[in-house]
Amino acid sequence: MKLLVCISKTPDTTAKISFKDDNTQFNGDGVNFILNPYDEWYALVRAIELKEQKGGTVTVINVGDSSNDIIIRKALAIGADEAVRVDQPAKSSIDTAKQIAEYAKSQSFDVIFLGKETIDYNGAEVGAMVAELLELPYVSFASNMDSSAEHFVLTRDIEGGVEEIKLNAPFVVSAAKGMAEQRIPNMRGIMMAKRKPLNVIPGIETSSHTGVKSFTLPAEKDGVKMIDPDNMDELVRLLKEEAKVL
Amino acid sequence: MSVLIIAESQNNTIRSASNEAVFYGKKVAESLGTTCAALVIGEASGAASLGKYGADKVLQVDTGGKGFDSQAYTQIIKQVAQQESASVIVLMHSSTGKSLAGRLAIAMDAGLLSGATALPQIDGSSMIVSKTVFSGKAIANYELTGDVKVISVMGNSLKPELIGEEKTPNSLTLDLPTFNTEVLGVKTQSGTVPLPEAELVVSAGRGMKGPENWGIIEELANELQATTACSRPVADIGWRPHHEHVGQTGVAIRPNLYIAIGISGAIQHLAGVNNSKVIVVINKDPEAPFFKAADYGICADLFDVVPKLTAALQKAK
Numbered sequence: 231m232k233l234l235v236c237i238s239k240t241p242d243t244t245a246k247i248s249f250k251d252d253n254t255q256f257n258g259d260g261v262n263f264i265l266n267p268y269d270e271w272y273a274l275v276r277a278i279e280l281k282e283q284k285g286g287t288v289t290v291i292n293v294g295d296s297s298n299d300i301i302i303r304k305a306l307a308i309g310a311d312e313a314v315r316v317d318q319p320a321k322s323s324i325d326t327a328k329q330i331a332e333y334a335k336s337q338s339f340d341v342i343f344l345g346k347e348t349i350d351y352n353g354a355e356v357g358a359m360v361a362e363l364l365e366l367p368y369v370s371f372a373s374n375m376d377s378s379a380e381h382f383v384l385t386r387d388i389e390g391g392v393e394e395i396k397l398n399a400p401f402v403v404s405a406a407k408g409m410a411e412q413r414i415p416n417m418r419g420i421m422m423a424k425r426k427p428l429n430v431i432p433g434i435e436t437s438s439h440t441g442v443k444s445f446t447l448p449a450e451k452d453g454v455k456m457i458d459p460d461n462m463d464e465l466v467r468l469l470k471e472e473a474k475v476l
Numbered sequence: 477m478s479v480l481i482i483a484e485s486q487n488n489t490i491r492s493a494s495n496e497a498v499f500y501g502k503k504v505a506e507s508l509g510t511t512c513a514a515l516v517i518g519e520a521s522g523a524a525s526l527g528k529y530g531a532d533k534v535l536q537v538d539t540g541g542k543g544f545d546s547q548a549y550t551q552i553i554k555q556v557a558q559q560e561s562a563s564v565i566v567l568m569h570s571s572t573g574k575s576l577a578g579r580l581a582i583a584m585d586a587g588l589l590s591g592a593t594a595l596p597q598i599d600g601s602s603m604i605v606s607k608t609v610f611s612g613k614a615i616a617n618y619e620l621t622g623d624v625k626v627i628s629v630m631g632n633s634l635k636p637e638l639i640g641e642e643k644t645p646n647s648l649t650l651d652l653p654t655f656n657t658e659v660l661g662v663k664t665q666s667g668t669v670p671l672p673e674a675e676l677v678v679s680a681g682r683g684m685k686g687p688e689n690w691g692i693i694e695e696l697a698n699e700l701q702a703t704t705a706c707s708r709p710v711a712d713i714g715w716r717p718h719h720e721h722v723g724q725t726g727v728a729i730r731p732n733l734y735i736a737i738g739i740s741g742a743i744q745h746l747a748g749v750n751n752s753k754v755i756v757v758i759n760k761d762p763e764a765p766f767f768k769a770a771d772y773g774i775c776a777d778l779f780d781v782v783p784k785l786t787a788a789l790q791k792a793k
C-alpha cells in the first residue's frame with residue numbers, strides 16, 4: 231500500500247508564548263518546537279504498522295521551511311521510508327491542505343493519515359480539506375483501525391462514545407489516541423534516517439479567505455481564593471452567589 | 477443572504493448541544509439583518525424545538541436511514557446552502573462539525589473559523605471571530621472574507637436562550653449524493669452528558685491512589701449532576717475509561733465549573749481545561765501548580781474534604 235502521513239511542527243506545550251509586529255505575528259524565537267504528538271504517536275505509527283502488515287511505503291509530507299527538517303528526520307527515524315517537504319512556510323490550513331492535495335494527486339495513495347489536530351491552533355481542519363480537495367472519504371479522530379480484511383473498519387471518537395465505520399481505500403483519516411502506541415526512535419533508525427530521501431518541492435500559488443488579524447492575551451485570573459477545608463458550606467455559597475455556576 | 481445552521485442528531489434524536497449552535501446562528505443573522513434556518517440531516521425527533529432557540533425555519537433532508545458521512549453531508553449542505561443563499565454556515569465544534577467544517581470551506585470556497593468562542597464582529601463584508609490558541613495561552617482574532625463564511629462554535633461559548641417557538645420541519649427533496657462509508661454502529665454511554673458538552677465536571681487524578689477510591693468522586697458528581705473526567709495517567713493505567721481523559725492529548729473542555737481533585741495541574745492537563753469558567757482545586761500540596769489556575773482552592777486531604785463538599789451541597793439544596 232502507498233501510505234502518506236502529514237506531519238506538522240508545533241511549539242512544545244510548555245513553551246512561553248509571545249507575539250511580535252504589534253501582536254500580529256507569533257514570535258518563535260527561543261521556542262522549542264516538536265513534531266505534533268498526534269502526528270508522531272498515532273498517525274505515523276499506525277501507518278508504519280499498516281505497511282508492516284500489508285507491505286508498501288510510508289511517505290511523510292510537511293509544508294514548511296527548512297527549519298522543519300529536524301522533525302521530518304525524526305519521522306524518518308521512527309520508520310517512514312521517504313519524505314517530501316513543500317518548501318514554503320505554512321500560511322493557513324487551506325494553503326497547507328492545497329499543497330498536500332497537489333502532491334497527493336500525482337501519487338494515488340491508498341490511505342492518507344493526519345493527526346487529530348495540531349496542538350497549537352487545534353483546528354482539525356487540514357484533514358477534512360485534503361479529503362474534499364481529493365474527493366475522498368474522511369474519517370476524523372479514529373481511535374482504532376481494523377485492517378485485517380480487504381475493507382477497513384475504523385472506530386471514530388464521537389461525543390460520549392464511538393462510531394464504527396466501514397469503508398474502502400482510498401480515504402483520508404485523522405488519528406487520535408488509541409490508534410497506535412508511541413514508538414521511540416532507536417540509534418539504528420536515527421542513522422538510517424540520514425540516508426533516506428527528503429525531497430524538497432516548490433509550493434503552488436494558493437488563496438484563502440481566512441487570516442489571523444491579531445493575537446490577544448487572555449484576561450488574567452483574579453488569583454485563587456483559598457477556602458477553609460472545614461467550611462465547605464462557604465464554598466457552596468461562593469459557587470452559588472459569587473461565581474453563579476450552581 | 478441568510479444563515480444556515482447545521483443541527484446534529486445522535487440515535488435519531490436532536491442533540492441538545494445543537495441549541496447553542498442555533499442560538500449563535502440566530503444572533504449572527506440578527507446582526508446581519510437576515511433570517512436563519514436550521515438544517516437537520518436524517519431522521520431526528522425533536523427537530524421542531526430548534527425553533528425555540530431561534531431558528532426561523534427548520535429544514536430536514538431524508539437520507540434513507542444512512543449514517544454520517546462527511547463527504548455526502550458536505551454535498552447535501554452545499555445544495556441547501558445554495559438554495560437558501562446562505563452567506564454564513566454555523567456548525568458545532570464537535571466531532572461531526574470538525575469533520576465537515578474544513579470540507580465545507582473547500583467546497584464553498586469559504587472563509588473558515590473553527591472553534592469560535594464568541595460571536596463575530598461584523599465589519600462590512602468581512603467578519604472578525606476569535607478562538608483560543610496555544611493551549612489557552614492566547615486568543616487569535618481571525619478575519620474571514622469571501623462570500624460564504626463557515627464558523628464552528630466551541631461548546632459553552634454562549635448560553636442558549638428560549639427566544640422563539642417550535643417550527644414544524646420542512647422536508648427538502650434533493651439529489652442525494654453517494655455515501656462511500658457505512659456506519660456499522662454507534663456506541664454511546666447513556667444517562668450522562670458527554671464531556672465536551674458538560675456544564676459541570678468533576679475530575680480526579682493520581683492523588684486518588686487507586687480506582688477503588690472513586691466512589692467519593694461519583695457521589696460528588698451525582699450530587700451535582702456533573703460528568704466525571706480524569707487526568708491522563710489515571711486513564712493510561714486503566715483506573716478510568718479513556719473517554720474521561722481531559723487535557724492536551726485528551727478531550728478539551730470548557731464547562732462552567734471544573735472541580736479538580738488530586739490533580740497536580742501540569743501544563744498538558746491545563747491545556748484542555750483552563751478555559752473552564754470557574755475552577756475549583758482540591759489538593760493537599762500548597763505548591764501544586766493547579767492553584768495558580770484556580771478560582772477557588774482547598775488545600776487539604778481529598779479523602780477528607782470531598783465527602784464534606786458532597787454533604788454541604790446536599791444540605792444547600
Ligand SMILES: Cc1cc2nc3c(=O)[nH]c(=O)nc-3n(C[C@H](O)[C@H](O)[C@H](O)COP(=O)(O)OP(=O)(O)OC[C@H]3O[C@@H](n4cnc5c(N)ncnc54)[C@H](O)[C@@H]3O)c2cc1C
Binds near residue numbers: 684721737741
Ligand atoms: C506530550 C504530553 C501530553 C500530555 N497530555 C496530558 C493530557 O492530555 N492530560 C493530562 O492530564 N496529562 C497529560 N500529560 C501528563 C501531565 O504532564 C502530567 O503528568 C499529568 O497530568 C499528571 O497527572 P496527575 O495530576 O493526576 O498526577 P500527579 O502529577 O501525580 O499529581 C497528583 C496530585 O495529587 C495530589 N494528591 C496526592 N494525594 C492527595 C490527597 N490525599 N489529597 C489531595 N491531593 C492529593 C498531589 O499533591 C499531586 O498534586 C501529558 C504529558 C506529555 C509529556
Ligand SMILES: Nc1ncnc2c1ncn2[C@@H]1O[C@H](COP(=O)(O)O)[C@@H](O)[C@H]1O
Binds near residue numbers: 291344
Ligand atoms: N504544515 C503542515 N504540513 C503537513 N501536515 C500538516 C501541516 N499542518 C497540519 N498538518 C496535518 O494536519 C493535521 C491537522 O492539523 P490542523 O488542521 O492544523 O489541526 C495535523 O495533525 C497534521 O497531520
